[in-house]
Amino acid sequence: MTRSRARFLRAQLRDASVLFQEFRGSLLFFALIVFGGGLLLHLFYTYPDSGQHPEFSRALYAAFSMIFFDIQLPYPRQTALQALYFIIPILGLAVAADGVLRFSGALLSKQARGQKWQTAMASTYKNHIIVCGIGKVGYRVILELQKFGRDIVAIEIDPEGRFVEKVKRLGVPLIIANARRSENIRQAGVERAQAIIACTNDELTNLDIALDAREINPEIIIVVRMFDSDLARRIESGFGIQTAISTSALTAPIFASAAMGLNVRHSFYVGEELLHLCEFAIQPGAALAGWDVSHLESELNLSVISYETDGSSCFHPDDSQALEAGSRILVLASLETLRKLRALNAPGG
Numbered sequence: 001m002t003r004s005r006a007r008f009l010r011a012q013l014r015d016a017s018v019l020f021q022e023f024r025g026s027l028l029f030f031a032l033i034v035f036g037g038g039l040l041l042h043l044f045y046t047y048p049d050s051g052q053h054p055e056f057s058r059a060l061y062a063a064f065s066m067i068f069f070d071i072q073l074p075y076p077r078q079t080a081l082q083a084l085y086f087i088i089p090i091l092g093l094a095v096a097a098d099g100v101l102r103f104s105g106a107l108l109s110k111q112a113r114g115q116k117w118q119t120a121m122a123s124t125y126k127n128h129i130i131v132c133g134i135g136k137v138g139y140r141v142i143l144e145l146q147k148f149g150r151d152i153v154a155i156e157i158d159p160e161g162r163f164v165e166k167v168k169r170l171g172v173p174l175i176i177a178n179a180r181r182s183e184n185i186r187q188a189g190v191e192r193a194q195a196i197i198a199c200t201n202d203e204l205t206n207l208d209i210a211l212d213a214r215e216i217n218p219e220i221i222i223v224v225r226m227f228d229s230d231l232a233r234r235i236e237s238g239f240g241i242q243t244a245i246s247t248s249a250l251t252a253p254i255f256a257s258a259a260m261g262l263n264v265r266h267s268f269y270v271g272e273e274l275l276h277l278c279e280f281a282i283q284p285g286a287a288l289a290g291w292d293v294s295h296l297e298s299e300l301n302l303s304v305i306s307y308e309t310d311g312s313s314c315f316h317p318d319d320s321q322a323l324e325a326g327s328r329i330l331v332l333a334s335l336e337t338l339r340k341l342r343a344l345n346a347p348g349g
Contacts, residue, residue, distance in 0.1 A: 030095045037063030037088045045076055067092030119187050121173040122153045126192045130155065132179040132209050133200030137225060139163040141197055142172060153188040155179040157200075180205055182212045195221035203227050210241055253335060262338055265330070277305065277330060278338050284325040285347040294319035300340055302333035 020027070038060030045054060054062065054073065062072035066088045076082055128151035131138050138154070145152050154167050154174045167174050177184035179198070190196060196213045198206035203226045210222045222241045226232040235241050250267050253274060257264040265277045282288055288296065293304050297319075307317040309327035323329065331341065 026095055026098065030092065033088060033092045033095065034060065034064045034067070037066065037084060037092075040081070040084060041073065044078060045073060045081055048074060048077070063088060067096065115176055118173045118175050122175060122188050125151050125153055125173070125189050127151070127194045128153055128189065128192070130185065130188045130190060130193050130196040130213075132156075132185070132196065132198045132206075133225075134161055134163045134167055134174070135199070135201060136163075137199045138197075139166060141199060142167060142170065146170065146172075153193075155184060155188055180208045180212075182216065185209065185213060186216065190216050190220065193217065193220055195223065197223040197225075199223075199225040203231065207235065210235075211239065214239070214241070257335060257338065262342060264338075273334065275332055275334060276338060277332055278341075279328060279330050280341065280345055281328050282323050282325050283345050283347050286325070287344045288323050288341075289325045291323050292319065293317050293321045293323070296323065300333065300337050300344075302331045302337050302341070304329055304331055306330040 038056065041059035041062055042053060042056045045059065046052065047054070053059075058072070065072045066085065069089060071085075075085065129145055130153050131141055131145075132155045134142075134154050134156040138156075142152055142154065152172045154172050155177055156164060156167075156174060157176070157178050158164070159176045164174065164176075173188075175184065175188055177187070179185055179200070185196070190213050196209070198209040198213075200206055200209075203224075206224045206226065210224045213220055213222055224232075224235060224241055225247060226235065227247050250269075253267050253276065254264050257276065257278070262276075263279045265279060267274060267276045269275070291299075293307070296302070297304060304317060306313055306315045307321055307323075307327060307329055308314075309324060314321075331338075333341065
């Protein structure tokens, strides 16, 4: 609850900051009227009885009050100052009324401000993460980043995209633009961002975004979605991009292992080796039944991540934990090791 309140307060402060930036012209003009009027009264106005000039603070207050027809200083004898008594209320009241009406309307209609507002919100972010491409992958990335409390700015080229409205409802500034154009990632604050994730469905677009981001901000962390494993490796080594993920290289082994009856949950590379998280249910009569965790890890060169039995689970079980029939284990291993483990887990294997 504390984190959600903090995020809500931070969002409201950003909202107010953007509003003041948007109306800074009106505010500056209003301040100029008050300050200029106060300065003129201080320098040229004289009290009828004493001939003295008013103090600057009193003259400033008199100019401010004059906007709302509250006259603090008696009507002057000087013709130039007499004109000032008409000019200040007319200009000041016009600027104040216009600013208040526009400010109130904008404050009450955040969803109707359009792209100008989304860009203005993005301009208040720092050390945030930019997500380019709001498809299935991009949307899920945003959900995961929000779990860590990170600030996010999104860019999507299709205003009618499936996840556009969902991202807006999450409170994430969403810029509808082509992220391949450097001015658009600048609008998302790439100079101030900690990282940029290019996860569109076009790997050339993702590469173009990554190179533009690196040119603008050499220190930014870049994550690129790729489909060709060879190209992904070249990008990592040749362009200094910290992470280049080849979607096909990760999903193909999962599909293949599923076809072989292996329950692979996730796959990822450690150096050049592809490892898999796979779940096994210990079968009655299998060679594995009765082994302990230490014996399994030493025999097959794998790691047991969790052990579950009777509805209770344990992460990183003790080496002496026996593998009982009907229990479930989650292991981290190569595909070849998983094949061996499946054979040992077969009844009578």
